[in-house]
Amino acid sequence: VFGTEKTRGVLVWHIKNRRVIPITDESIPLKLPSGIVNKVFVAKDNAVWVLSDNVVSIIDPSFKRISSYTPKDPVNGKPYSLFFDICENGESYWLGSYGSGLLRLDKNGIVSEAINTSRGLSNDAVYQVYSLPGDRMIVTSNNGISVIDLRQQLVNRYYQTDGLHGNAFEEVSGCMEDGRIYVGGLNGFTVIEPARLTTNYAAPRVYITGAEMKGEKKRADTNNLHLQYLEVPVWAEQTSLFFSAIDYTNPGQVSFAYR
Secondary structure, eight states, X not given: OEEOSSSOOEEEXXXXXXXXXXXXXXXXXXXXXXXXXXXXXXXXXXXXXXXXSSOEEEEOTTSSOEEEEOOBOTTTOOBOOOEEEEEEETTEEEEEEBTTEEEEEOTTOOEEEEEOGGGTOSOSBEEEEEEETTTEEEXXXXXXXXXXXXXXXXXXXXXXXXXXXXXXXXXXXXXXXXXXXXXXXXXXXXXXXXXXXXXXOSOOOEEEEEEEEEOSSOEEEEOOTTOOOOOOOTTOSEEEEEEEEOOSSSGGGOOOOOX
């Protein structure tokens, strides 16, 4: 099955009898709701998923029936759009939406979960999705790569500063072969070895590296790394604390919370 992006639907090539049958938005009896095809995906049950801009279609393995639907936000009912890739992980399907992040679907196409920038994704403009052993996924986007650990609900983000060829990737510009993932975009491509991507599940320890207190006529500071408490004098008009956390797995993405 071949997908055509320019309103020609899909082409079904019967290899043995040397026939090509088009399935378009005008064909009979099988008909697609849209002739624009961004991705063709064959699931484990041999059903063929066809992703278009605004609709997802599933062709039965026997090629006798097509079911189509538009994934919607389970909270507000608004439709999602621009579907560029999909993968299968366990009993769920993960659909990449350009602008809405990663959507979790069941076999009936119902959206039950969305992973986006508010949950740690590098960018909501998703291009490609790769399923990895151990309930992990790699997602390419318009700004960096995200490695998602579904079991631990963790997302690690990687950018050009971490070794990627660049931050901008593209649709249908990658593949998985011999345990490696090849993904491309502007100015080149990146080779990923998923087996070497490790996740640090322990939060890095925070160290107070210094404190500084300033007043109109006075100033005091300390670099005591073993500082347990700090008594702020009455003359201090401004107090600054300096801190850091050691994490070598993805140091640029360490975030802090304070109150």
